[in-house]
Amino acid sequence: MKSLHAETAMSAISLRGVSHQFGAFTALQDVSFDIGRGEMFGLIGHNGAGKSTLFKLMLGLLTPASGSLKVLGQDTGAAAFRQTRRQIGYLPENFVTYDNLSGAEVLQLFADLKQVPRSACADLLDLVGLTAAAGRHVQTYSKGMRQRLGLAQALLGEPQLIFLDEPTNGLDPQGIADFYAILDSVRARGATIVITSHILAEIQERVDHLLIMHGGRVAAQGTLAELRQGMALPLTVVASVTPLQQPLALAALAAVQAGSSEALNVSTQAERLSVRCAPADKMAVLTALLPVASDVAVHESTLEQVFLGYGAAYAHVH
Numbered sequence: 001m002k003s004l005h006a007e008t009a010m011s012a013i014s015l016r017g018v019s020h021q022f023g024a025f026t027a028l029q030d031v032s033f034d035i036g037r038g039e040m041f042g043l044i045g046h047n048g049a050g051k052s053t054l055f056k057l058m059l060g061l062l063t064p065a066s067g068s069l070k071v072l073g074q075d076t077g078a079a080a081f082r083q084t085r086r087q088i089g090y091l092p093e094n095f096v097t098y099d100n101l102s103g104a105e106v107l108q109l110f111a112d113l114k115q116v117p118r119s120a121c122a123d124l125l126d127l128v129g130l131t132a133a134a135g136r137h138v139q140t141y142s143k144g145m146r147q148r149l150g151l152a153q154a155l156l157g158e159p160q161l162i163f164l165d166e167p168t169n170g171l172d173p174q175g176i177a178d179f180y181a182i183l184d185s186v187r188a189r190g191a192t193i194v195i196t197s198h199i200l201a202e203i204q205e206r207v208d209h210l211l212i213m214h215g216g217r218v219a220a221q222g223t224l225a226e227l228r229q230g231m232a233l234p235l236t237v238v239a240s241v242t243p244l245q246q247p248l249a250l251a252a253l254a255a256v257q258a259g260s261s262e263a264l265n266v267s268t269q270a271e272r273l274s275v276r277c278a279p280a281d282k283m284a285v286l287t288a289l290l291p292v293a294s295d296v297a298v299h300e301s302t303l304e305q306v307f308l309g310y311g312a313a314y315a316h317v318h
């Protein structure tokens with residue numbers, strides 16, 4: 001499936017035919033995609049699919065064996081990329097910090113390393129909700145607080161581009177919600193965010209575009225809607241139907257089934273009627289149910305189902 005977004009100089013990131021080997025092992029093969037400026041871009045894949053390697057290439061920490069890789073318009077291999085790096089923030093998968101320093105001291109240290117004025121630290125600590133704990137040793141921080149400190153570090157210097165490698169790993173639901181609320185405020189100033197996560201339910205409503213990696217290759221890319229379309233997984237329509245209306249609903253659905261080559265799976269439980277059908281039959285099912293039902297809702301396939309579907313399809317071909 002081809003990316004639909006424009007492959008122009010406006011891309012924050014552009015990869016063409018990128019491959020990378022570790023010794024004899026090919027970790028990435030012929031990877032091409034674009035990330036538009038201001039997007040929240042989700043990179044997903046099984047363990048070992050190549051996500052962290054891609055991050056390291058995009059950060060200029062590794063050099064691709066072949067292909068071209070431009071980040072913020074600059075070739076990552078060029079000497080000038082050192083300057084571009086200042087526009088980039090990175091929260092690694094395992095953010096390691098110094099336990100016997102305070103949160104404020106850790107952030108100041110990173111500010112010095114990034115040559116960002118220390119005066120920026122107070123606002124960032126405030127943004128990530130650590131002002132009250134700024135004087136405490138990081139040793140006493142919870143996992144969520146450490147991750148928020150890591151995010152503050154990634155946001156030093158107001159970077160245009162931010163890489164977050166499994167940033168919500170180990171956070172509780174409130175911690176995850178807080179983390180994404182901070183990201184929303186970062187997005188509001190136009191920053192591009194690239195994020196990996198294994199918690200697909202968490203990112204499916206939050207990212208603009210997705211790239212599914214499998215075995216070092218791109219298995220699929222697009223918006224969630226495009227990825228769903230590519231997989232054509234069944235969806236479920238649920239509705240409330242009174243006992244009086246139920247025969248009418250079932251008759252209307254039988255008519256839909258008669259006109260479709262795909263199976264319609266209808267089940268009823270008390271007044272709740274549920275129809276599992278192919279995406280192509282969605283409108284016909286809705287048209288059949290709307291006159292005789294209430295509370296009609298469509299449950300599309302989840303990103304997790306889509307991801308597993310692409311994984312299975314990919315494994316079948318390769």
Ligand SMILES: Nc1ncnc2c1ncn2[C@@H]1O[C@H](COP(=O)(O)OP(=O)(O)OP(=O)(O)O)[C@@H](O)[C@H]1O
Nearest residue numbers: 022023025027045046047048049050051052053054
């Ligand atoms: N420095 C290295 N030397 C040799 N092999 C490596 C090196 N770094 C990564 N690999 C291998 O490259 C492949 C891709 O690894 P990578 O860390 O990019 O995967 P990932 O998608 O980030 O996985 P995870 O979800 O587990 O973090 C894996 O098979 C890994 O073992």
